[in-house]
Amino acid sequence: MTDSAIASHDEHYQASFGSKYIWSQDHKVIAIQYSITAIMVGVVALVLSGLMRLQLGFPDQFSFIDPSAYLQFVTMHGMIMVVYLLTALLLGGFGNYLIPLMIGARDMVFPVLNMLSYWTYLLSVLVLLASFFVPGGPTGAGWTLYPPQAILPGTPGADWGILLMLISLGIFIVAFTMGGLNYVCTILQARTKGMTLMRMPLTIWGIFVATVMGLLAFPALLVSAIMMFLDKVVGTSFFMPVIISLGETLDHTGGSPILFQHLFWFFGHPEVYIVALPAFGMVSDILATHARKNIFGYRMMVWAIVGIGLMSFVVWAHHMYVSGMNPYFGFFFATTTLIIAVPTALKVYNWVLTLWKGNIHLTLPMLFAIGFIFTFVHGGLSGLFLGNVVIDLPLSDTYFVVGHFHMVMGLSPILVLYAAIYHWFPKVSGKMLHEGLGRIHFWTTLVGAYLVFLPMHYLGILGLPRRYFGMGGTEYIPESAQALNANITIAALVVAVAQLIFIANVIISLRSGKKADPNPWGATTLEWQTPDNPPTHGNWGPEAPVVYRWAYDFSVPGVKQDFIPQNVPNSAVEVTDAAAFAEAGK
Amino acid sequence: MSIFTKLMEKPWLAQPEGADPALLQPPPSYWPARTALRFLLVTITVVFSLFIMTLLGRSQLGDFHALAGEPWLPFDNPTQLWWNTGILLASSVVMHAALVLLRQQKQQAAALAVVGSAFLVLLFLLAQFAIWQQLETAGFGMTSNPASSYFYLLTAVHGVHLLGGLVALLWVLKRFWQQQSLARIQSSVRLCVTYWHYLFVVWLVLFALMTSSSSTIDSLAALCGF
Numbered sequence A: 001m002t003d004s005a006i007a008s009h010d011e012h013y014q015a016s017f018g019s020k021y022i023w024s025q026d027h028k029v030i031a032i033q034y035s036i037t038a039i040m041v042g043v044v045a046l047v048l049s050g051l052m053r054l055q056l057g058f059p060d061q062f063s064f065i066d067p068s069a070y071l072q073f074v075t076m077h078g079m080i081m082v083v084y085l086l087t088a089l090l091l092g093g094f095g096n097y098l099i100p101l102m103i104g105a106r107d108m109v110f111p112v113l114n115m116l117s118y119w120t121y122l123l124s125v126l127v128l129l130a131s132f133f134v135p136g137g138p139t140g141a142g143w144t145l146y147p148p149q150a151i152l153p154g155t156p157g158a159d160w161g162i163l164l165m166l167i168s169l170g171i172f173i174v175a176f177t178m179g180g181l182n183y184v185c186t187i188l189q190a191r192t193k194g195m196t197l198m199r200m201p202l203t204i205w206g207i208f209v210a211t212v213m214g215l216l217a218f219p220a221l222l223v224s225a226i227m228m229f230l231d232k233v234v235g236t237s238f239f240m241p242v243i244i245s246l247g248e249t250l251d252h253t254g255g256s257p258i259l260f261q262h263l264f265w266f267f268g269h270p271e272v273y274i275v276a277l278p279a280f281g282m283v284s285d286i287l288a289t290h291a292r293k294n295i296f297g298y299r300m301m302v303w304a305i306v307g308i309g310l311m312s313f314v315v316w317a318h319h320m321y322v323s324g325m326n327p328y329f330g331f332f333f334a335t336t337t338l339i340i341a342v343p344t345a346l347k348v349y350n351w352v353l354t355l356w357k358g359n360i361h362l363t364l365p366m367l368f369a370i371g372f373i374f375t376f377v378h379g380g381l382s383g384l385f386l387g388n389v390v391i392d393l394p395l396s397d398t399y400f401v402v403g404h405f406h407m408v409m410g411l412s413p414i415l416v417l418y419a420a421i422y423h424w425f426p427k428v429s430g431k432m433l434h435e436g437l438g439r440i441h442f443w444t445t446l447v448g449a450y451l452v453f454l455p456m457h458y459l460g461i462l463g464l465p466r467r468y469f470g471m472g473g474t475e476y477i478p479e480s481a482q483a484l485n486a487n488i489t490i491a492a493l494v495v496a497v498a499q500l501i502f503i504a505n506v507i508i509s510l511r512s513g514k515k516a517d518p519n520p521w522g523a524t525t526l527e528w529q530t531p532d533n534p535p536t537h538g539n540w541g542p543e544a545p546v547v548y549r550w551a552y553d554f555s556v557p558g559v560k561q562d563f564i565p566q567n568v569p570n571s572a573v574e575v576t577d578a579a580a581f582a583e584a585g586k
Numbered sequence B: 001m002s003i004f005t006k007l008m009e010k011p012w013l014a015q016p017e018g019a020d021p022a023l024l025q026p027p028p029s030y031w032p033a034r035t036a037l038r039f040l041l042v043t044i045t046v047v048f049s050l051f052i053m054t055l056l057g058r059s060q061l062g063d064f065h066a067l068a069g070e071p072w073l074p075f076d077n078p079t080q081l082w083w084n085t086g087i088l089l090a091s092s093v094v095m096h097a098a099l100v101l102l103r104q105q106k107q108q109a110a111a112l113a114v115v116g117s118a119f120l121v122l123l124f125l126l127a128q129f130a131i132w133q134q135l136e137t138a139g140f141g142m143t144s145n146p147a148s149s150y151f152y153l154l155t156a157v158h159g160v161h162l163l164g165g166l167v168a169l170l171w172v173l174k175r176f177w178q179q180q181s182l183a184r185i186q187s188s189v190r191l192c193v194t195y196w197h198y199l200f201v202v203w204l205v206l207f208a209l210m211t212s213s214s215s216t217i218d219s220l221a222a223l224c225g226f
Helices: A003-011 A015-022 A026-057 A068-102 A111-131 A159-187 A203-232 A258-292 A299-315 A327-355 A364-386 A388-396 A399-429 A435-462 A479-512 A578-582 B003-007 B033-058 B077-102 B107-137 B145-178 B184-212 B214-222
Strands: none
Touching: A015 A258, A026 A111, A026 A479, A026 B033, A068 A258, A068 A399, A111 A159, A159 A203, A159 A399, A159 B033, A203 A299, A203 B033, A258 A299, A258 A327, A258 A364, A258 A399, A258 B033, A299 A327, A299 B003, A327 A364, A327 A388, A364 A388, A364 A399, A364 A435, A364 B003, A388 A435, A399 A435, A399 A479, A435 A479, A435 B214, A578 B107, B033 B145, B033 B184, B077 B107, B077 B184, B107 B145, B107 B184, B145 B184
16 A cells, blocks of 8 residues: 555545444444344354254254245255355455555555455344344245245245345345455555565465455356346246146246256355365464474465466356256366365365475364364365266265265365464464463364264265255165264254353453464564554554565574574574574575 | 566565566556456456357347348348437547547537437437337337347346446536546546447447348357357
């Protein structure tokens, strides 16, 4: 940011309560607003998953869960988790907090737009939650909202619920676009002196590419939402085929539901990486910092992020193998799906090689980061099965898929989010989170989540169908499957309750936690070098930082400390062995 | 420096003290609004491209009948649409004139040109609305045929983007009103000019598509693999 822009920004800053905490234009406050809203709506989705598990584990024991309610829980759980929690928390929360601090900027380049982005996001959440209170309740069409069933009578929430869902998604996309333009422009335009693109931490690379992807992918969801809205409200036939519903021939004239699927997944698959790439970036930085070692293959990691971003736009139809398609089409998408596994696997190897012979500190962020490597590898490997047409066809409608995607894009990003919260909480709040509570939280979550999602792969191979309220006439499924389902439910409830430990930890630590050092982990990136902890408005005091090196100078030979912050020039490094330091190329 | 060169950098290598190219090179020009507009235009392009792709896909189903190509179809002789195109072109030209006037430091004339351009956009929107009514009267309502549905949808989405542009123009007019610096006003108007020209080009594409005959649409669809 130029000096004049900084001056102009500070000039407009007023520190009244409203402008500081409610209508704030400060990226750090907006990040916290985004995070709290996302976590609160995420808790709603977590409760919904608990209700689903109650029905699956102990069928028909709970009178308030009928088939309609069950489908509504499934739908709202999925949509909230993917869009309103993960996307919002990773980009709106961490993106907002970390981008200006990590690149040495004083704020986002459009602070007003940033504020509007949050309030628009909040509106989208409120519209979505309002659907719980309208006649018929929220939509139960499944999170993919496939027509024709999504808008036909008989589907739960087909009157109001689906409309509120579509409107809410539209508002969310507007919010995302406002935020996203801010993120990319800030990264491209407001980097401090010396912060070249290739000196940016991988967190920023992940957020940057994910945001660009979002700007290209969310339009597909917007387009499909507008067209389905018109099919429902006006009676057009974009997606609605000629159809007889409840004995009555409807006026629709022969639209294509498959067209909707293409649009939805053209958004839906990049969305997986919109969630994954920021998580990849953050976990890279956390692993390097807590292993006191430079990230292995930085350039390859950047290329992999960019490559995954590009490739993610040509794999979408692997979600549609069961919809039927030209075999060559299936072959193409199976091939691209397997190819995208290459840069992804490369990242996994690099994380493991970063740990190799590192000075590993098993801190809380590190535990969650290592946990992520496990769950991501497991989720990724089952993805190799599902990417192939012939294996996907029998498995697609079973719990194998539920196990797979929860491992790879449910549990994995959630573990990274926890790693990130434990890592950056001292910077955000100035307090350390409680170590003991954190460890209980980690082990209960990791072991519990494995007990939930690993057996689902087995249930899927047995043929247990997903989305079903009850197993009814599926006699080929053995009794033992039900016993396993009950165990999964118990594990899921334990994991859900264990999250209260985390919430309690945050509250207790905020009130009476140990005061954090400005840089408790010995990190190199700029956010840990702020003059105040937590950083104040404008982040850097009178002088913006200057960057002299990349973000991964850990354990450099001949240097007294085992890290060199990005804003420390060579002449200011405390050297114990000049020859070793020189030989290390520093 | 191209993006490929940048991606080939080896940031782990030491840079000699005082000769670090990252610190010696001049900072990039600071104009975030232009960067934002470029990304926004890419996003809007994706929106329209996806609408058009769905149209081409949808056109291959039996109930789709193009709005031109036969004498009894409404856009076989789209005189009214040509008039509307002329109005939007005039709006774009007048907006460009505002920029030229600003370069000649004629602020008042430029402000008038901006208002004139906004007026022409409103006129265009009214004229589009008139076409909607004519189509409705002629039996080509929104649900009568998928091609009609697309015409209403695409023109509405295009219109919404124009309305968004008008909101941005209010900001620019505020800058004129507050007599802000010429450079600041000029940079805002430059962005508006880009946006106006862009939406004119989008309209030309939509115009061409909606007035195409079935055979032309079929050929385009075949080209896209439908």
